[in-house]
Amino acid sequence: METRPLDKRTAEFLRSFAVIVITGGSSGIGRALLGRMEEYAPDAWVGNVSRSIPEGWTEGPRRRHLAADLSEAAEVERVAAALRELMPREGRILLVNNSGFGAYGPFPAPNLPHTLRMVDLNARAPVHLTGALWPELLARGGMVANVASLAGYQPVPLMATYAATKAFLLNWSVALDEEGRGRGVRSVAVCPGPVSTNFFRGAGFSAPTGLPGQSAEDCADDALRAMRDGAAERATGWSNRLLGAVSARLPKAWAAAIGRRAIERKLGRTAR
Numbered sequence: 001m002e003t004r005p006l007d008k009r010t011a012e013f014l015r016s017f018a019v020i021v022i023t024g025g026s027s028g029i030g031r032a033l034l035g036r037m038e039e040y041a042p043d044a045w046v047g048n049v050s051r052s053i054p055e056g057w058t059e060g061p062r063r064r065h066l067a068a069d070l071s072e073a074a075e076v077e078r079v080a081a082a083l084r085e086l087m088p089r090e091g092r093i094l095l096v097n098n099s100g101f102g103a104y105g106p107f108p109a110p111n112l113p114h115t116l117r118m119v120d121l122n123a124r125a126p127v128h129l130t131g132a133l134w135p136e137l138l139a140r141g142g143m144v145a146n147v148a149s150l151a152g153y154q155p156v157p158l159m160a161t162y163a164a165t166k167a168f169l170l171n172w173s174v175a176l177d178e179e180g181r182g183r184g185v186r187s188v189a190v191c192p193g194p195v196s197t198n199f200f201r202g203a204g205f206s207a208p209t210g211l212p213g214q215s216a217e218d219c220a221d222d223a224l225r226a227m228r229d230g231a232a233e234r235a236t237g238w239s240n241r242l243l244g245a246v247s248a249r250l251p252k253a254w255a256a257a258i259g260r261r262a263i264e265r266k267l268g269r270t271a272r
């Protein structure tokens, strides 16, 4: 698929970083973000952290893949130490916490250990990795971008834990932005709606869900524009922005009841 060139301001924004670290660059939204970083920040040192190496990724002195399972605290520690060792000592840092997965079904489907791993990956790992790099971020300036979700704006029955991890990430990120902005570190929470990636298969759907959504490339470009603008939080795509604004304002029990009907109707038939 031919991708549109990135606009000048967003390209300049990307070039303002000496170091870019992204988690989950091996597929989906993360792979699309990584593609933009490779193309538009050729002089930056770019590190990807995920279990598998991104397809088509060529390692070099400025392009490193650090294999790690971020649902394990010890792996986060190990990878943070490796990043501190490998990355250049000067210049602004962009950290993108993007790794995550979902699970569909009545709590704790598919099972409790899987659900707890999801909490560890989606919520604990971003806090852990950001905390481990926080002294460098404060000393050198930069940005933490957290890939949350539209699901973070409301309680979502049948994806209860996933949505709650994203609500955590969203609120944590916005609060961190308020703390860090006067000290040279911005935080941006990016909230995609449905995006056609491996996410739905991983969440327990056997077939395409039929949900209208963005491509990973469009979502990644919207995410980069949110970072460029220093938006404390932004849903990707105008229809998601509208939906997020409405669902965040509903009483939570109403949002849960409406959400349950919508999710059963739209997703139930493709669940495994």
Ligand SMILES: NC(=O)c1ccc[n+]([C@@H]2O[C@H](COP(=O)([O-])OP(=O)(O)OC[C@H]3O[C@@H](n4cnc5c(N)ncnc54)[C@H](OP(=O)(O)O)[C@@H]3O)[C@@H](O)[C@H]2O)c1
Pocket: 023, 024, 025, 026, 027, 028, 029, 030, 049, 050, 051, 052, 053, 068, 069, 070, 071, 098, 099, 100, 101, 102, 121, 147, 148, 149, 150, 191, 192, 193, 194, 195, 196, 197, 198, 199, 200, 202
């Ligand atoms: N797709 C959507 O509709 C949607 C909507 C809203 C928000 N999001 C969020 O967007 C982010 C990216 O998802 P995606 O849609 O691009 O899905 P994806 O294609 O499944 O990508 C998920 C990424 O997370 C990484 N990951 C998974 N488990 C990991 C682990 N234990 N340790 C380290 N990395 C791990 C994967 O890499 P490895 O498998 O190589 O480890 C992969 O690169 C997620 O946080 C997701 O919650 C997605």
